Amino acid sequence: MDKKIVIEKLKDDFRVRIFLLLVLGFLLGFIIKLESVESMVIGFDDYRVDAYVQGYDFNEIKDEMNAKIDKMKAEAEMQGAMEE
Secondary structure (H helix, E strand, O other), rough: HHHHHHHHHHHHHHHHHHHHHHHHHHHHHHHHHHOOOOOOOOOOOHHHHOOOOOOOHHHHHHHHHHHHHHHHHHHHHHHHHHOO
């Protein structure tokens, strides 16, 4: 009979610990959320933020680089033809 009582107490103790751990986790999460609300920038109002305009147009830069490469290739071909 003693073993049954000890086992029941251990089961009850385990359940109490799990319950307290869940309550502690909930409270900790709630407190962290309360403290971080002021510093968080991601939220429901993000759709109101103006679109960010980039200082660089990567397609334009790519086109300029391709034009320079084509010009260099054409010059190299002309020099090669002149040397022959």
